[in-house]
Amino acid sequence: MSEVQLTQFSHGAGCGCKIAPAVLDSILQSEIAPSIFKELLVGNSSKDDAAVYDLGNGTALISTTDFFVPIVDDPYQFGRIAAANAISDVYAMGGKPIMALAILGWPVDKLSPEIARRVIEGGRSICEEAGIPLAGGHSVDTTEPIFGLSVNGIVTTDHLKKNNTAQIGDLLFLTKPLGVGILSTAQKRGQLEAPDLTILIHQLNQLNKVGQLLGAIKGVHAMTDVTGFGLIGHLMEMMEGSNTGALINYSQVPVINSAKQYLAKRLVPDATYRNWNAYSKQVGFEKGVDVMEAFSILPDPQTNGGLLFAVDPLAVEEVVPLLLMNGLENHIIPIGKVTEVTEKRIMVAP
16 A cells, blocks of 8 residues: 555546636526625636625635645545645635535545545545544545545635625735645656655645634735635636736746756656646736746646735735734735736736
């Protein structure tokens, strides 16, 4: 079991196996008129992280599901990472997770039940860190190993954060560095150095608990987590939903230090090109930006990525202490700001 390499049993890696944005849009189109549920505060009408249902007592139920194929080889770590990624959707809405159910797809003819047990144990350990029970689940026999969670959470309705409510003038913050997709691709191809594997696993294990605290700040106008569509894709969803634009200061975008050395070897996830093709027509670059490097960094598919949030400049003095108290001292500088829509919805400055 110690020698198993789970990534060799999957075609993708973590959130990089998401269906392409254009294909997903086609799948979600329907000729059936949707029913109206007045209690549904967030649903399919927006590209948000979770569904939210008003319970009518000043609180709302958050419901989400997320699962994927292995991003690392170790079964226990795969379970932890997939669980942390799923729970992040609740934090991204400003909520508190309360319960999870496991989703397991397992190729029983290729991988032993003991390995699947380690995956579940990893998921359970992250649920313990989040203070919630892994209360059950469902499993099926599949051709690739798949694991994730269905997670429920609660939120005070006036603390609910959506991804389509950014306002012009807001400052943009990101709570984790980019580069997860690059490092995981290097691992899948047998070229990731041991110290960088430690860095990768450490980041992938980190819960986005600060999202619940940010939910209580009125000046945090919009929030989402950065996953398979990369920073550029999830920022685009936020800006399109809010009918705004964005100016990104590329030099302020946090990136895992070693990621660029793997870029030099062209260790780029296939999903990076997919993401760039989906969003590039709406992205412009100012003089001085290394466009080729930015092409590989900004669309890099993240798994359990950081929280991207838009905050009123007057509320930054409330936000920074929370970031510092949660060990996010490297993420207290804004990466950009929300602007009016221009010819290009997102502009990237040096």
